[in-house]
Amino acid sequence: MLDPYVRAVVKVVLGKEDLRRMEMSFNETNVLAALKTVSGGKTDSKYARLNSEYQRFKAGEGDYKQKKKNVELVVKLQMSKVLEMLSDEDKECKILTLLHVLRDLPSIGSAVTFWNSLDAVGADRELLVDCAVGMAQLVPHVCGVERVNKNAALVHTKLRASLGEVRTSKLTYVYTNLALTLPKSEKKPSLLDFCESVLEEDQIDELLALLEFSDGDDEAILPAGEASSSSDEEEEEAAEVEEEDANEAAAVFVQPTGFKILKKPADLLKSAAETENLYVMMVWSLKDRKGRAFNQWEVGKVKRFMPARTLHNYDILWDDGMRGSKLTLSTYFLHTDDEQYIPQEGEWLYLRKA
Structure with missing residues (x-):
């Protein structure tokens, strides 16, 4: 509703009736609710001013009317240049024509330019301009x-x-x-x-x-690929050996290459300076193909400390993506040379690049 170029393109390509049908797909209540959200919803005065100016724009009062006519003239003039590469057969399909024009809409005109070009005639006008420019810059296809x-x-x-x-x-x-x-x-x-x-x-x-x-x-x-030529027994034996090796390796703490271990601090590291280039190494409990549990270490990079959270106080970037993690000093892993000690799930320690 706030993009005169898109509305003009739809009107020129599909006609007034299709434009009206699109407008009827959402009613005035939806538009007012959006304006209420944009105004912050805290006070009615800002919403009332924004709504009042929007109604003047919608009705084409004052210089809005001439500006809208100018947009339609520009669209009609520039559309012929945009459609030069489109075949006559494709031009017969209105939807293809519409999509082609919308794809190259930046070469025709911009809603941001339209709103910024309006003369400032009061605080209400400036309020609607800020609203329209902000909404015109949103990415709609996420x-x-x-x-x-x-x-x-x-x-x-x-x-x-x-x-x-x-x-x-x-x-x-x-x-x-x-x-x-x-x-x-x-x-x-x-x-x-x-x-x-x-x-x-x-x-x-x-x-x-x-x-x-x-x-x-x-x-x-499907769709992983063709069946393996090896027998099921061979695959099971190979998998068991692999799982046993993984379990044995997972039970032993090994300092990761390129990192240095930090001693247990008196308090959690939480300031911007402390968490910069800070890493965490933690024990996770995993299961093998037969459902047997085993522990494994993983290194993640600390992104931010969030003290207000109750469940997770750190955002950490692990191998499979960003996740919130709860760290307490009571589970801090005290590194020793005792190879008999098996780290438990949840134990962790701080690391930095060496």
Whole structure:
């Protein structure tokens, strides 16, 4: 509602009726609620002033009317230049035309420029200008990005850790778009239904044979790759040796290369100077493939100290991302040369780069 260039493009390409239908998709109550949020919601005076000036802009009072007409003239004039690269067949599709113009909208005009060019005729005008400029600079497509990232987690599980970036991207694309083609009332397809929709007949036969071989363990076979040529017994023996080696290594504290250990301080390090380039090494409790628990050390970089939090007082960047962690001096690991001592889950210590 506050971007005259987008509204002008929709009006020119799709027509007044489609623009009106878009406006009707959210009512005046939604707009007023947004203005209430922008005004801070603390006092009614700022909201009333903002709403009053917005109504003048919406009705096209004063110089707003001429400014809006100028925007429409600019859009009509510049659209022909933007659409030169579009084929006649694509131009017949209004939606494609609209998307093409919106993609190159910065070359036509900007809502930020429009609002900054208005003459300051009072505090209410300045208030609406600040509101419009702030909203015009927001990034509106974050939700779509988050949704795709969630789908990436569905196709790239721990069992499929061998997938490369290119294949993960392709699988995410297929999974996301397949879900979008289904009505909301339908359930997501099973693995076999999914494969039948994207594979050829001979590929489906190979898949069915592989499913029979794997005892129906869908997650273990697709889309990680082909079945291993080694036998199940060989794989189990290799996995057991690997897990035993991991357990033995995890039980022993080894000072990480390139770091120096800090002695237990009298109090938690929390000032900006103390936490700069500060690292934490902590014991985590993990489980192997057979469900057996074992401890493992991990190093993370301290990002910030948050004393007001009750559950987590540090934000730490670990290997799998940023997480809040609760550190207390009572669980500080006192480094000794005693190899018989097995560190317990939750024990930690401070590190710095050597």
